[in-house]
Amino acid sequence: MDYSYESEHTKFMREFLEKNPHMQEKRLAARSMWWDKNQNREENKEFKESSVPMKPYVYFNG
Template sequence: MSKPTIDNYESEHTKFMRELFAKRPHLIEQQKEARAIWWDKKVNQEELKRFNESEVPQKSYVYFDWLQK
């Protein structure tokens, strides 16, 4: 067996996940569904615009306000 190099190295976790998905292909779809709960959401442009417009600028170095007094 040859030593792993950067070109052919595969972590134990990556190997485990690849083998798991090969044995149980239905998990791929379940993973996508679970990811969609928190990620891959469409952005509401109106809400994003309102959020950006309501931002209040913060003074830099707020922890050093005592220097300005």
């Protein structure tokens, strides 16, 4: 099996990051702003426990 295939997108991203090394820092900053958050397990547990189960067929009120 040939594992040397590289998609056009991968080539583009590799070349882009080589030309713009500052983008890696921006990417990490944006990721930490939106995704890398500490989770509060107690708060998550309360959220799951307080949810109301969905009715079997939501488009029929009968």
